[in-house]
Amino acid sequence: MKLAILSRNSKLYSTRRLVEAARERGHSVRVLDPLRCYMRIESGAFAMRYKGSPVSGYQAVIPRIGASVTRYGTAVLRQFELMGSYSPNPADAVLRARDKLRAHQLLAAAGLGMPATVFGDNPDDTADLLAMLGPPPHVIKLNEGSQGAGVMLTEKLSASRGVVEALRGLYAQFLVQEFVAEAKGADLRCLVVGDRVVAGMRRKAPRDDFRSNLHRGGTARAARPTRAEQQLAVRAASVLGLEVAGVDMVRSASGPLVLEVNASPGLEGIEEACGVDIAGAIIRHVELRARPGG
Structure with a gap:
């Protein structure tokens, strides 16, 4: 080939x-x-x-x-x-995954569990927008950020309003999500290849942060996703049209929730944590x- x-x-x-x-x-x-x-x-x-x-x-x-x-x-x-x-991973699928707003809409329309998310454009609507989401803490994400960049946690309503106003002043596109406190700064990455999860790792945020990304100082260890988590990961990748994806989720009181679907997942952290030849699985x-x- x-x-x-x-x-x-x-x-x-x-x-x-x-x-x-x-x-x-x-x-x-x-x-x-x-x-x-x-x-x-x-x-x-x-x-x-x-x-x-x-x-x-x-x-x-x-x-x-x-x-x-x-x-x-x-x-x-x-x-x-x-x-x-x-x-x-066709071009249109990559574009769907990179646009967090579009991806969230598609995943929600398919009935997949995910944190409640709000999005708005006009500054006059900020107070009502945050009221739609509920009380803080809130997670604010740039629409096209990656590796934890452009992700902020606000613990007070005034802080949420301040960050939203600042981002609007920069003409940035962003989402605001509920904070899943019971996850305790940890998430689960499932590496999907085709119709199965070939590896899973649990990432834990450093003591002074809430983001578990390895590029942000998070730690990783091998994890065995449950059957429900594997099915959710495969379904999330499929909804966006991806055959190779890193699906990030958190374990909440109501079950696993999808945070993000990555169309170009890094292999280093998960191969080292799990000892799995993921590159070989992709080539096969x-x-x-x-x-x-x-």
């Missing part, structure tokens, strides 16, 4: 592991910086070049597109799809789906 991995940095752990896993299984693999791909679009004809050379014949492409290049990166990914390449899944008639 001729495989492309869209990544801005071939030395990143996740990209490197995917390359290793693909080559171990005898595939031809190349890392392409999406920002160096450029396209010709014409009725019934699609072409791409990379650093002056034609790009063609790739049976599959795995996107590792950072949040800062989502728009152009997904355009490149879509061009691959139009040229006949299979992707476990792509093999099966990229085959003609697969």
Whole structure:
């Protein structure tokens, strides 16, 4: 199989592991910086070049597109799809997952459990918007943040109003969610590949923070998701159209709740915590789906 991995940095752990896993299984693999791909679009004809050379014949492409290049990166990914390449995470699915508001609407419409969330645009509605959510603590999230960046906890109503007003002054898009106190600063990440959870880890926030992201100093250990949690994770990925996803959830008094679905989940923390060859599982899944008639 001729495989492309869209990544801005071939030395990143996740990209490197995917390359290793693909080559171990005898595939031809190349890392392409999406920002160096450029396209010709014409009725019934699609072409791409990379650093002056034609790009063609790739049976599959795995996107590792950072949040800062989502728009152009997904355009490149879509061009691959139009040229006949299979992707476990198509361009439109990546866009759905990156837009937290859209993702929450789709997950809620599918009946998946998630924290109550509010969203509004006009400053005149701030007080009523927060009243719709209920008393603090509140979690305020930038709509397109990642790795815990742009996520804030406010413990007083005045603080919630202040943060909301400040973000509106910056013309930022954001959501406000209820805080699930019983989770005690911990969440569960389920790594979904195809129709199953291949690994799970419990992440715990550091003492002076509420965010459990490993990039924010959180700690991780292997965890065995319950059957209900595995089903929820697979369903959440499927609703957004993703075949490879990191689904973050919290264990609440009413059951597991989905926090976020990541279309480019990092592999380093979860592979180290669980001792699972996740990169190999992704490559095996792509093999099966990229085959003609697969």
